[in-house]
Amino acid sequence: MLFSSIDILRADGTVAAGQFVGVKGKKIEYIGADRPGEDYGRVYDGRGKLLAPGFINSHCHVPMTLLRGYGEGLPLDRWLNERVFPFEDQLDGEAVYYGSLLGIAEMFASGITGFSEMYYFCEDIVRAVLESGISCNMSRSITAFDNTTLVGQHYYREAKELYKRYHGAAEGRLMVDMNIHAEYTNNGPVVAKLTEYAQLNGCRMQIHLSETRKEHEECIGRYGKTPAEFFLEQGLFEVPTTAAHCVHVTESDMEILREKKVTVAHCPTSNMKLGSGIAPVTAMRKKGLNVALGTDGVASNNNFDMIKEMRFAALLQNGVGGDPRLVSPAEVLHMATLAGARGQGREDTGEIAVGKMADLVVVDCASVNMIPCYDRSVNLVYSTKATDILMTLCRGTVVYEDGAYPGLDMERVRTQVVRSLDKISK
Amino acid sequence: MLFSSIDILRADGTVAAGQFVGVKGKKIEYIGADRPGEDYGRVYDGRGKLLAPGFINSHCHVPMTLLRGYGEGLPLDRWLNERVFPFEDQLDGEAVYYGSLLGIAEMFASGITGFSEMYYFCEDIVRAVLESGISCNMSRSITAFDNTTLVGQHYYREAKELYKRYHGAAEGRLMVDMNIHAEYTNNGPVVAKLTEYAQLNGCRMQIHLSETRKEHEECIGRYGKTPAEFFLEQGLFEVPTTAAHCVHVTESDMEILREKKVTVAHCPTSNMKLGSGIAPVTAMRKKGLNVALGTDGVASNNNFDMIKEMRFAALLQNGVGGDPRLVSPAEVLHMATLAGARGQGREDTGEIAVGKMADLVVVDCASVNMIPCYDRSVNLVYSTKATDILMTLCRGTVVYEDGAYPGLDMERVRTQVVRSLDKISK
Numbered sequence: 084m085l086f087s088s089i090d091i092l093r094a095d096g097t098v099a100a101g102q103f104v105g106v107k108g109k110k111i112e113y114i115g116a117d118r119p120g121e122d123y124g125r126v127y128d129g130r131g132k133l134l135a136p137g138f139i140n141s142h143c144h145v146p147m148t149l150l151r152g153y154g155e156g157l158p159l160d161r162w163l164n165e166r167v168f169p170f171e172d173q174l175d176g177e178a179v180y181y182g183s184l185l186g187i188a189e190m191f192a193s194g195i196t197g198f199s200e201m202y203y204f205c206e207d208i209v210r211a212v213l214e215s216g217i218s219c220n221m222s223r224s225i226t227a228f229d230n231t232t233l234v235g236q237h238y239y240r241e242a243k244e245l246y247k248r249y250h251g252a253a254e255g256r257l258m259v260d261m262n263i264h265a266e267y268t269n270n271g272p273v274v275a276k277l278t279e280y281a282q283l284n285g286c287r288m289q290i291h292l293s294e295t296r297k298e299h300e301e302c303i304g305r306y307g308k309t310p311a312e313f314f315l316e317q318g319l320f321e322v323p324t325t326a327a328h329c330v331h332v333t334e335s336d337m338e339i340l341r342e343k344k345v346t347v348a349h350c351p352t353s354n355m356k357l358g359s360g361i362a363p364v365t366a367m368r369k370k371g372l373n374v375a376l377g378t379d380g381v382a383s384n385n386n387f388d389m390i391k392e393m394r395f396a397a398l399l400q401n402g403v404g405g406d407p408r409l410v411s412p413a414e415v416l417h418m419a420t421l422a423g424a425r426g427q428g429r430e431d432t433g434e435i436a437v438g439k440m441a442d443l444v445v446v447d448c449a450s451v452n453m454i455p456c457y458d459r460s461v462n463l464v465y466s467t468k469a470t471d472i473l474m475t476l477c478r479g480t481v482v483y484e485d486g487a488y489p490g491l492d493m494e495r496v497r498t499q500v501v502r503s504l505d506k507i508s509k
Numbered sequence: 510m511l512f513s514s515i516d517i518l519r520a521d522g523t524v525a526a527g528q529f530v531g532v533k534g535k536k537i538e539y540i541g542a543d544r545p546g547e548d549y550g551r552v553y554d555g556r557g558k559l560l561a562p563g564f565i566n567s568h569c570h571v572p573m574t575l576l577r578g579y580g581e582g583l584p585l586d587r588w589l590n591e592r593v594f595p596f597e598d599q600l601d602g603e604a605v606y607y608g609s610l611l612g613i614a615e616m617f618a619s620g621i622t623g624f625s626e627m628y629y630f631c632e633d634i635v636r637a638v639l640e641s642g643i644s645c646n647m648s649r650s651i652t653a654f655d656n657t658t659l660v661g662q663h664y665y666r667e668a669k670e671l672y673k674r675y676h677g678a679a680e681g682r683l684m685v686d687m688n689i690h691a692e693y694t695n696n697g698p699v700v701a702k703l704t705e706y707a708q709l710n711g712c713r714m715q716i717h718l719s720e721t722r723k724e725h726e727e728c729i730g731r732y733g734k735t736p737a738e739f740f741l742e743q744g745l746f747e748v749p750t751t752a753a754h755c756v757h758v759t760e761s762d763m764e765i766l767r768e769k770k771v772t773v774a775h776c777p778t779s780n781m782k783l784g785s786g787i788a789p790v791t792a793m794r795k796k797g798l799n800v801a802l803g804t805d806g807v808a809s810n811n812n813f814d815m816i817k818e819m820r821f822a823a824l825l826q827n828g829v830g831g832d833p834r835l836v837s838p839a840e841v842l843h844m845a846t847l848a849g850a851r852g853q854g855r856e857d858t859g860e861i862a863v864g865k866m867a868d869l870v871v872v873d874c875a876s877v878n879m880i881p882c883y884d885r886s887v888n889l890v891y892s893t894k895a896t897d898i899l900m901t902l903c904r905g906t907v908v909y910e911d912g913a914y915p916g917l918d919m920e921r922v923r924t925q926v927v928r929s930l931d932k933i934s935k
Contacts, residue, residue, distance in 0.1 A: 159833075261881065356824060402781025402786075405782050406784050408582050411582055461581045470896050
């Protein structure tokens with residue numbers, strides 16, 4: 084594919100206008116103001132359009148697409164116990180597979196080319212990832228309630244098997260991370276054991292951290308330590324970690340996260356939707372933490388849409404902080420791209436440069452809601468609508484274009500989602 | 510037009526499934542589960558779609574579309590003084606006319622069928638309103654700085670002429686309200702005089718109220734009264750009033766607004782974008798105030814999109830209040846429809862019922878981001894994307910369908926917007 088006369092969003096939020104971008108195989112092979120001599124196949128007329136790096140959804144539970152809007156309006160504990168858990172108890176592999184494909188399709192339509200996942204039925208999610216073309220850092224959610232150890236636990240076996248079987252699959256498109264669901268769903272020895280496994284095998288780690296005040300304070304009650312201090316003591320942060328939420332982290336927690344190079348997956352919509360609070364993103368960024376952006380599951384969002392997420396993140400921080408300069412459009416774009424790729428350990432992803440993966444999104448800049456334009460990154464964050472996302476490429480393959488999903492049989496996905504949901508008592 | 514087998518959003522947020530809706534002329538003439546005997550012309554297949562009342566944008570400065578993203582990231586006072594005012598000083602009637610058409614097109618694409626406006630160059634905005642088919646409560650922004658009186662002031666003359674010439678035009682599609690820009694841009698005698706004019710002529714009133722802390726506190730410093738108390742004393746609230754923002758209103762201010770049946774035009778995106786604060790919407794609604802929803806100008810939003818605005822309003826109130834039940838999807842839909850119509854004094858608008866104006870929006874409920882669906886109003890508020898807005902009708906006329914604007918020459922609008930902006934030094 085050759086993009087002709089297209090504007091490119093640079094990593095610093097500025098734009099290189101009227102460029103030619105040649106994609107060969109999975110990678111970007113050419114960028115320049117002149118038309119390349121080489122033949123890149125299909126030529127895409129980029130006039131009036133912006134080429135941006137694909138967005139990275141840094142925290143996600145993709146099969147929860149099946150629970151879009153389910154149990155809405157209940158407080159968090161009742162929502163989980165009365166609605167989400169009984170629903171999830173009835174899931175099977177087919178439901179998870181089709182729910183994942185549905186979620187991945189929605190991600191493609193909003194320009195997401197990679198995500199970090201924690202759930203169970205991992206084989207079924209992996210199947211959807213591999214078939215669809217999206218990149219994924221997969222992790223098997225580990226919840227060792229009741230002071231259990233990992234010995235003999237099926238989820239520990241599953242996590243290890245997942246890693247052995249799939250880490251690096253599809254030429255690295257699929258990576259497998261280790262997982263600790265959260266402090267309150269695990270215990271010290273379990274955390275230590277998983278940390279050891281991750282270190283031995285060079286895995287990364289995904290966790291939830293200080294999402295709610297209750298979780299944060301109960302941990303202090305239990306151990307006299309915040310969740311971040313607890314994980315530090317267990318040695319978890321010796322493993323490259325992405326910590327979702329971090330809504331209630333303290334100043335000294337932030338120092339730990341900075342020191343240990345933990346990536347924060349900020350999920351503002353989910354946090355506000357569940358009434359969890361507002362993460363101190365401005366303070367974390369000021370300290371130099373790597374803050375990325377995630378949607379969380381659709382059940383608490385209720386979309387997989389990084390355009391909505393970027394806009395919301397910026398408005399929330401600037402609005403609550405009372406200063407429109409706290410998080411700039413360029414900064415929130417960095418959170419949604421390079422910071423996410425860095426959190427996933429993907430150095431070949433997150434920006435448009437020769438030799439990088441061709442994970443790309445084409446945005447219409449000529450629609451009624453995108454003109455006039457004084458700054459492309461401002462309009463991209465604050466004015467873009469779903470109608471402006473024209474095309475998404477994952478590793479050089481078109482996965483979404485003008486409302487269609489070339490690699491997915493969406494009719495089958497729809498039919499099977501309905502069939503799966505019919506079997507679940509709600 | 511006959512909508513067949515379509516689901517209808519009722520005023521209480523519930524849905525009447527599989528209905529036939531017949532539109533004749535400007536109005537809804539038939540609603541029923543059976544196909545009507547009468548011929549309504551074009552038949553629109555409504556299967557998998559939701560018919561909702563058109564949204565009312567309760568506070569807007571439509572020509573500011575020309576300033577989309579202009580001067581981004583500056584604090585409010587510098588943004589206004591260094592960027593917005595010098596830009597606006599160079600506007601002419603043609604720029605305002607085409608900027609208004611561009612803004613109206615964006616409103617159509619997000620299902621907005623009516624708006625409340627305060628600006629100047631009103632004749633040019635009126636021209637855009639009348640040509641486009643949208644409904645509008647127009648008002649000439651009155652700013653009487655420097656202790657001036659209204660006598661001989663061109664803006665007062667313009668406001669009166671506008672009212673005489675256009676109030677009730679296009680069979681009531683255009684209404685003209687009186688205006689007091691804000692307390693800090695006016696003085697007591699001016700407010701009293703405009704109130705008198707409005708009362709004599711039976712006009713409604715549009716004002717800004719307690720948008721920023723500075724404005725609110727400086728008023729107390731000046732008069733020993735809050736802006737709401739100041740306007741109460743001047744008798745302004747004897748006129749049916751819509752007050753935009755109300756971010757910093759006190760408990761007793763809210764009592765005044767309730768007692769005087771003032772409609773609050775809540776503009777959450779603009780308030781957060783400019784760092785003005787978060788309006789106490791939950792408290793106002795609890796007191797029984799009529800709270801409507803507005804985008805404010807595109808310069809501080811940066812869209813005219815009531816779907817984005819509804820989602821943001823609900824997330825913000827529930828998130829900051831720490832309780833996901835504070836503002837339900839049905840309640841925020843009410844704010845965006847009936848509460849807005851009530852604020853405009855339009856009893857024939859804001860809900861789908863026989864005899865009401867056919868201001869309607871058709872929403873795709875079968876897209877990947879709209880399934881599954883457990884509650885239509887939940888998905889409408891939280892999951893809808895711009896790609897789901899299939900059609901918008903203003904008073905029975907299709908003004909937007911599948912990306913096209915049948916009544917607008919968008920190529921001319923685009924060309925003329927560019928031409929107008931070229932003349933402005935930025």
